[in-house]
Amino acid sequence: MTATLIDGKAFAASLRQRIATQVATLKEKGITPGLAVVLVGEDPASQVYVRSKGKQTLEVGMNSYEHKLPEDTPEADLLALIDRLNNDPAVNGILVQLPLPRHMDEAAVINAIDPAKDVDGFHILNVGLLATGQKAMVPCTPLGCLMMLRDQLGSLSGKRAVVVGRSNIVGKPMAQLLLRDSATVTIAHSRTADLPDLCRQADILVAAVGRPHFVQGDWVKPGATVIDVGINRTDDGLVGDVDFAAARQIAGAITPVPGGVGPMTIACLLANTLTATARANGLPDPE
Ligand code: NDP
Numbered sequence: 001m002t003a004t005l006i007d008g009k010a011f012a013a014s015l016r017q018r019i020a021t022q023v024a025t026l027k028e029k030g031i032t033p034g035l036a037v038v039l040v041g042e043d044p045a046s047q048v049y050v051r052s053k054g055k056q057t058l059e060v061g062m063n064s065y066e067h068k069l070p071e072d073t074p075e076a077d078l079l080a081l082i083d084r085l086n087n088d089p090a091v092n093g094i095l096v097q098l099p100l101p102r103h104m105d106e107a108a109v110i111n112a113i114d115p116a117k118d119v120d121g122f123h124i125l126n127v128g129l130l131a132t133g134q135k136a137m138v139p140c141t142p143l144g145c146l147m148m149l150r151d152q153l154g155s156l157s158g159k160r161a162v163v164v165g166r167s168n169i170v171g172k173p174m175a176q177l178l179l180r181d182s183a184t185v186t187i188a189h190s191r192t193a194d195l196p197d198l199c200r201q202a203d204i205l206v207a208a209v210g211r212p213h214f215v216q217g218d219w220v221k222p223g224a225t226v227i228d229v230g231i232n233r234t235d236d237g238l239v240g241d242v243d244f245a246a247a248r249q250i251a252g253a254i255t256p257v258p259g260g261v262g263p264m265t266i267a268c269l270l271a272n273t274l275t276a277t278a279r280a281n282g283l284p285d286p287e
Pocket residue numbers: 141164165166167168169170171188189190191192195208209210211229230231232261262265
């Protein structure tokens with residue numbers, strides 16, 4: 001039997017629909033959420049992401065503010081822009097597209113964003129809030145993964161989860177979210193011993209490695225739910241971190257690449273912008 005396909009594209013479309021309805025309700029109160037996206041330099045992949053973010057922001061009825069700065073912008077100028085956006089009441093969410101040019105200190109830039117407007121959830125305060133189980137801005141990619149897992153499995157309590165990858169933007173926050181939902185979580189990385197054996201124990205297997213088809217079919221526990229975060233550009237087009245063709249023969253459910261985690265990431269960015277807007281206006285968090 002082949003695995004159920006988790007349709008991230010359809011899931012994201014229905015999430016955006018829900019967000020659009022909530023934005024319309026806010027607009028009746030005279031509030032229009034605004035998302036500012038800052039891009040420094042000419043990285044082609046980043047340009048594509050920023051374009052789709054802007055487009056989808058407008059489609060749900062929010063205001064989109066794009067700031068494109070040249071590659072050689074001094075860090076002080078970027079910090080000055082962030083300061084202006086922090087103090088602009090029309091801007092509820094600020095996203096600085098990563099990676100930044102080498103001459104910039106990524107941590108210093110991210111930590112200059114007002115944590116209440118940090119819709120990427122990378123500010124050290126939001127990282128700490130998430131880690132201590134408090135109300136935080138949650139990073140978009142793992143948030144999208146969590147939504148799909150809950151939808152697929154219902155409760156995650158007591159499930160064994162293995163997250164392959166320990167980056168600050170995917171692996172670590174993913175593990176925190178799974179832990180918050182009472183899964184038993186192991187984080188694996190390049191120094192992990194017996195990775196295939198470890199993965200075979202996972203009811204939930206999340207791959208965020210950045211290597212095409214890295215996770216083999218026989219690493220998957222029969223019936224497991226597999227979330228493939230990887231986006232790898234190869235001669236065969238975009239592929240994930242999981243050997244999809246093999247894994248889908250064994251898994252219970254699996255996300256495809258493309259059409260799985262990717263579309264959910266931008267939808268969650270819009271969800272975070274909506275949440276930030278609600279909080280800024282003293283309203284309850286949107287459902
Ligand atoms: P990073 O490069 O920051 O992290 C990769 C992680 O994989 C590291 O923790 C690394 O371990 C681990 N790793 C590398 N090689 C191995 C190995 N041989 N065995 C076990 N672990 C290994 O990547 P990101 O977390 O930023 O991204 C991961 C993937 O997800 C990429 O393909 C990226 O394009 C994609 N992505 C997709 C998004 C989406 O919207 N769908 C959003 C963000 C990322 P170590 O720490 O030991 O080096």
